[in-house]
Amino acid sequence: MIELLEGEKLFKTANSLFFYKKGRATIGPARTPYDILFRNAGKQGRWNVAVKPLVVGLCPSDMAGGMLEFPPSSTRSLSDPKNPAVAGHEFVGRVIAASKTACGELRRRGISLGDLVAGDINVGCGFCSQCKRGDPAVYCLQGATFAGVGSSPHGADWVQRQTGRPHVPGAYTEGFIVLPASNVHKVPRQAVKNVKALALFCQADAVACAKTSCNIMGLVTFKQMRGFDNPSVLVIGAGRLGTWHIAVIKDILPNARIFVADIKQANLKSIASLFGISKNRQYYVRGKHSFLRRHIENVFGKNKFFDFIIDTAGHGVLTGRAITDMILLNVAPGGRFWTTSHTGIPGVDAGHPMILLGSKSFGNGLSPQNNFPYAVDFLAKYAKQYIHCLAELPNGLADKRLARIVATGGSGHKRKESGIIFYSIVNQPNL
Ligand SMILES: [Zn+2]
Ligand SMILES: [Zn+2]
Incomplete structure (x- = not known):
């Protein structure tokens, strides 16, 4: 038996x-x-x-x-x-x-x-x-x-x-x-x-979860759909999930331009050396409201928008309001804001008219x-x-x-x- x-x-x-x-x-x-x-x-x-x-x-x-x-x-x-x-x-x-x-x-x-x-x-x-x-x-x-x-x-x-x-x-x-x-x-x-x-x-x-993210947010079909292969990707959180997301993105779209943000300098340093991310693409986050448009422009330069923002920072780090603002102001038209939170984020206004008009969206790729x-x-x-x-x-x-x-x-x-x-x-x- x-x-x-x-x-x-x-x-x-x-x-x-x-x-x-x-x-x-x-x-x-x-x-x-x-x-x-x-x-x-x-x-x-x-x-x-x-x-x-x-x-x-x-x-x-x-x-x-x-x-x-x-x-x-x-x-x-x-x-x-x-x-x-x-x-x-x-x-x-x-x-x-x-x-x-x-x-x-x-x-x-x-x-x-x-x-x-x-x-x-x-x-x-x-x-x-x-x-x-x-x-x-x-x-x-x-x-x-x-x-x-x-x-x-x-x-x-x-x-x-x-x-x-x-x-x-x-x-x-x-x-x-x-x-x-x-x-x-x-x-x-x-x-x-x-x-x-x-x-x-x-x-x-x-790793399978990171692949799910890439599948669902359209990174896997990105080149086919958009005709170019070097989207800008901001990964918030340079820990384990951030690392695996970048690793899988690099596997799928080797030319993707990766930006990374974290509150820990040690994490930033190790992820930067692992993937060869230059200083001007790293954001050492301090204080509240770190992702307001003016802070993003200060760190990464004017007219910097992201085709993908992936929040791996963990539960409760970014509020629904902050995420809505990021989708409106920091995500490029046609872009995505993705979270690895599995407990829900109340207050994200994913149906905001400017988000719909810009073909932007909000989602999650947590499961393998x-x-x-x-x-x-x-x-x-x-x-x-x-x-x-x-x-x-x-x-x-x-x-x-x-x-x-x-x-x-x-x-x-x-x-x-x-x-x-x-x-x-x-x-x-x-x-
Ligand atoms: Zn797990
Ligand atoms: Zn069933």
Whole structure:
């Protein structure tokens, strides 16, 4: 019924990092998704692949999941030991068990037990019209679930029916995570020469999100549509998401003119050297109202407009009013203002007549959608360039302080330590 990788065991309980109340996480024994795997194996269910996480990436969406801010109106139970809210949604691991059906499905995609995979924790119901036609999980009409983060409130019903739980545990565990076979993506073995090279692939989710941004805001089709290939792009926030956005833009439109803004000089410096961004295209942001038209002209010169402004600065940094003004005054006609915020930004007047007349628009590209295969290829191709951006949070789940770092989104830690992309080794990879 279940095929198990030699030398592995499926435990019912494992040391894990989980939220026990709103905003508070701890590390200790927690129920593994053993029940989910066996419930699905017998009934030919979809939750039929067990992946032992090896490296988990630090991402503030874990905090949002623990604060019940994401998914919007989340009803995730945080104090129920039967449904522990195990965090961790960006990871790379090893396939250690799969049902017979799943083994066949994986084999058709060139994946066997023991292979290294990046896991996509976004799961749709699998039976609605959107899911059936192959749309991304976030488009699921029944409401998607995000393993390790929570379920959309109206999605909790189908998740309960399929898994026996209202939400599914994540990757910060010494046990395993269970996903549908279609949600694991093979990491090419030759790209993984050491643990750090493996760790890079826990960024597949973030790279896939950046690709979603580029797809939806029309950067991928830009040259075709506009007839030139060097749009001006301002990226606000030179952290992890800013880095991946620029990296993907450079992959798609190498001639794009990149401008970058951040409140941290160290971040600006590292992103500038990574991508060769000259001083006159960097904006060291200080004080409030930094993106008023006159400040932009002061920094970047008169008549400087952007075809794309991408706000990766995080929740609440730019207000709806400030964004509306930026779209009106700093975005070029035909341009886009994109945000990576997933908790909503009230007060953006996206229907302002001048925004409509100028064919400008406002949107978001947060989900990895169907871009995991692109992301895995991308990371294999550019590993040398980006591997230096990674920094390990030492001792994995053995260091209890990790719980606080994850629960607070890691911003305090990032202030103290240098580096923009952090990861934890939760199980020894034994490569
Ligand atoms: Zn994330
Ligand atoms: Zn669906």
